[in-house]
Amino acid sequence: MASNLGKRKRVTRERPTEPSVAPSPDQSSHSDDEEPDLQAIFRRAFEAKFAPLAPEEPKKARHQEPELDESKEASESDWSGISSDDEGEDEPRVQVVDYASTTRSTDSRTSKADKRAFMSAKPPTTRTTVTSTTTHKPADEPFDPAEASHLKNDLALQKLLRDSRLLASSSSATSTSSSALSLPGALRHKSTDLHLQTLGAKTSIFTQKNMPMAQRKHMAQKTKTAEERRRTEARENGVVLEKETRAKQSGVAKRRERGVGGPAVGKFSGGMLKLSRRDVAGIIGGSGGRGGKGNSRGGKRR
């Protein structure tokens, strides 16, 4: 390694006197031979006088770059320098990481949304992180029969838990059924209904669309009283039930705000009186259905 070092130094020193033609390889190898000898002589002399020196570390990497730059046009000699780089496999390579130049390769949409969120007048919210993280799907795993059977059992267990109420009545009624888990007829429908409702169905499949009003009212009344009875009984017995969910009253929310200082027409919000199409029609009165009719009628009368 030291030979290489010596060679480079010599090349740079001799550059002015060097002819434009590149030196022959045997010449360079010759210089390689004589340089370590000199160094060894000096070293021995030094060691004889003082303490023995530590073995010299090769400092090739540092000297490599300037040499590459200054002798760009020289063709032969510098290439040998680079190839010598390959010779020294054992020495550690210098890894250069430039953080300043790394630009994040993100799609412009994300950064734009990000910018809008950050640069708006509002204080930036922490939750609006539109990170386009691609969900890494695990590579399709080999089919596992045990896993499949687990899944099947799990589903069956869930169904059992869901239907346990129904099973009690069915088992007492029909003890002849071969498997306790399979439900007959109407009970099967009920089970399906329960399943659908747990999955988030809005209404039961048993709810009838069209029904006489009195009947419907009675049904609602019945459910309500049954629920109330259940709750009172539970309270008396000291059983803690689930929290009562009250039906949302949609009528109240829709009602118009009638404050004292409120406008007679339209809706005042954000320092702006907002008139709906209906309000405008009511004020103008001309093009609206009633007003127009009135006019035409007036015309006829005259």
Next chain:
Amino acid sequence: MSDEIASKLLHFKGHRHITTRLLLATLTGRPIRISEIRSSSTQPGLSRSEVNFIRLLDAVTNGAQVQFGMTGTTLVYRPGLITGSAEGLGAAGGVLRHEIPRDCARRGISWWLIPLCVLAPFSKGNMNVVFHGEGCVTSSTPLGDVSADTVRTAILPLYRNYGIERNIELRILKRSCAPAAGKSAGGEVQLVFNHQVRLPKTLHLMNPGRVKRIRGVAYAVGVSGSNNARTIEVARGILNKFVPDTYIFSDVSSAPLIPTKATPSVKTKGAVGFGLSLVAESSTNCLYSADVSSPPQGGTPAEDIGKQCAYQLLEVISRGGCVEPIAAPTALLLMAMGSEDVGRLALGRDVLGSEDVIQLGRDSKVFGGSGWGFRDAGGEKSEGEVVVSVVGRGVGNVGRKVA
């Protein structure tokens, strides 16, 4: 009202911490007397910006009384009800326009904004104030005031922890940098704070988390936008090593135009310059910020600004705690004004040990608050933080008491 008049004046001395004292007086409704304001200085009495701040307090409150002594070294302040930008009290169209004259240009706009933001949640009505005038500096200043961007990105999000998060905006209508002596700035900033609460929620912020991302705004006012690019390049070069999720946005605007006094049609250019505001956010939504801008006399390359700002951010992060130094008074004041419950906040030792925070603790005790409790943050993750326990006063918003 009668008990307010009857209640004794609280006495303070000196010009230091005058804004926090006035703020505490306004929030608690106690009248104060501050004496010996720069009494031994060659320019005795209140500075222009302090007088201007009192003017602002007068504008957003109703029934406040201010008396200055003959020499200006004594001040008696009897606070009124915080009404916000209510109609008929200096506000037009629901917007209060507050002018900052040229001789206040040494202070940045954040000097007015941060105390006003503390008042705003306790206001009776909405708070909508436009700051304008020749002394309105939106960038950071050499005196240490942060820029309006930092107020928006690092201080206003703090209010979310107290349940104050809706309808808060800080619009920077015109940017301006710190002007040289005798020059004017001419920025314009609008603060909209329309979320008033009865009591701020009790805060428990103990875990600072790890910094997960850094955002920032580089601004150039009346100078080339390439300054921004250079600032960002250097700042990112330093910060990317620590947090790869670093984005700094660039904002280039022209110099603000200021109408001259003699002929309003003729306009002069306001202060120019550039700067950088950085905000680091941790995994538990704690914020750390840094702010550096070019000095009024110029001569600093953009690279230096970027480097300085990045290092400043790293320093602020290294101080630790859940709240950074500039936001700590706001956080503690809101805790002290909260419900009668113990709020806890982990602060870095240096942040807690700063003069402002300690004086705030003493002052709040003088104003009738309870003393703060300190203990070392336990746990294996703590890095020498101190947990401050603050009991709220439980008074909160007097204007919203009957609602």
